[in-house]
Each structure stands twice: as structure tokens, then as C-alpha cells.
Amino acid sequence: MRLLVGRSCFKMINGVRIMSDSPAETIAIGRGLGILLQPGDILCLAGGLGAGKTCLARGIAMGLGVDETRVSSPTFVLAQEYRGRIPLYHLDLYRLGSAEEVEDAGLDEYIGGDGVAIIEWPDVYSPLLGLDRLTVKIDTASDESQRELVFIARGDRYRSILEEMKLC
Ligand SMILES: Nc1ncnc2c1ncn2[C@@H]1O[C@H](COP(=O)(O)OP(=O)(O)OP(=O)(O)O)[C@@H](O)[C@H]1O
Numbered sequence: 001m002r003l004l005v006g007r008s009c010f011k012m013i014n015g016v017r018i019m020s021d022s023p024a025e026t027i028a029i030g031r032g033l034g035i036l037l038q039p040g041d042i043l044c045l046a047g048g049l050g051a052g053k054t055c056l057a058r059g060i061a062m063g064l065g066v067d068e069t070r071v072s073s074p075t076f077v078l079a080q081e082y083r084g085r086i087p088l089y090h091l092d093l094y095r096l097g098s099a100e101e102v103e104d105a106g107l108d109e110y111i112g113g114d115g116v117a118i119i120e121w122p123d124v125y126s127p128l129l130g131l132d133r134l135t136v137k138i139d140t141a142s143d144e145s146q147r148e149l150v151f152i153a154r155g156d157r158y159r160s161i162l163e164e165m166k167l168c
């Protein structure tokens with residue numbers, strides 16, 4: 001794994017773009033994020049099937065003191081709860097079709113509450129657009145084991161988290 005310093009990195013307004021060269025590197029990036037999180041924080045993980053959202057979520061869980069080997073895509077149960085130093089709620093909205101369905105399933109109650117919410121496939125839940133949050137968009141690259149991660153912060157809380165992560 002490369003050291004964090006020296007990683008291919010590009011700074012943008014409210015955001016950072018970095019490359020990860022392996023699943024282990026994505027987990028390390030997630031861990032660096034997880035250690036900074038507090039109750040109420042909202043993380044949206046976007047990207048296609050197999051992009052690496054759950055891989056990043058594993059790292060975030062590790063940073064929150066959760067045994068990351070327990071973390072898998074919550075696709076069939078919609079939400080998984082883990083107990084680390086604070087609660088972690090891992091939501092997967094892939095199988096839901098509308099914001100109403102998200103609310104009917106009670107999933108909105110996990111967002112911005114007493115723990116950290118990680119939301120895979122967040123686009124279906126449009127109320128998120130009105131909330132401060134950190135969005136990570138993951139894309140595959142030409143190399144099979146490489147991923148592009150674009151972090152976009154909305155709000156001061158998430159801009160300062162991004163700075164503290166020292167990705168660039
Ligand atoms: N640099 C990388 N970072 C993360 N995952 C990688 C990387 N290179 C290869 N991979 C592989 O890509 C896959 C990512 O799977 P993961 O379950 O995290 O995707 P996902 O985005 O959660 O997909 P889904 O939408 O189906 O839940 C894993 O098999 C992982 O080993």
C-alpha cells in the first residue's frame with residue numbers, strides 16, 4: 001500500500017479526488033474517515049455495482065471501532081446496525097424506488113440521529129439533497145484494482161472532516 005502522502009490527488013472546491021490502487025487502500029481511506037466521525041454524521045456512497053462502496057464502508061466501520069469483517073452490503077435487509085464507539089447504521093437503498101418507500105421502511109430515522117449513517121445508493125432518497133453531508137462517488141478505472149474516489153462536502157462540518165483527512 002502506498003503512503004497517504006504522495007497519493008495521486010486533486011483538490012476541488014468543496015471536494016477532493018483521489019485514486020485508490022487496491023481494496024486495502026480503499027479500506028485505509030475509509031478508516032481515516034471513520035475515526036473522525038461523530039453522531040449525526042451522514043455519508044452518502046455512490047457508484048455502480050461493485051464499485052467499492054461496501055469496501056469503503058468496511059474501512060469507515062473499522063475507524064468507528066466496529067469489527068469490519070462483519071460489514072457486508074445490507075441489500076436484502078436494507079439496514080444494518082453496528083455498535084462501535086458510536087452506533088453505525090449502514091443503509092442500502094438499491095432495492096427501493098422512491099423517498100416514500102424509504103420512509104415507509106423507517107430508514108429515514110437512521111439518518112442524522114444518534115449514530116453515523118452510511119447510505120449506499122442514496123439517489124432514491126431526494127430529501128438527502130437538502131442535508132449537509134459527505135458524498136463519496138466511486139468509479140472504476142482502466143486498471144481492475146484501481147478506483148477513483150471523489151469526495152464532495154456539503155456544509156462546514158464535512159468540509160472540515162475532509163481537511164482533517166489530509167487526503168491532499
Ligand atoms: N481499489 C479498490 N477499491 C475497492 N474495491 C476494489 C478495488 N479494486 C478492486 N476492488 C474490488 O471491487 C469490489 C467492490 O465490491 P463492493 O461490495 O465494495 O462494491 P459495492 O459498490 O458495495 O457494490 P454493490 O452496489 O453491489 O453493493 C470488491 O470485489 C473489491 O475487491
Ligand SMILES: [Mg+2]
Pocket residue numbers: 053054072073074120
Ligand atoms: Mg455494497
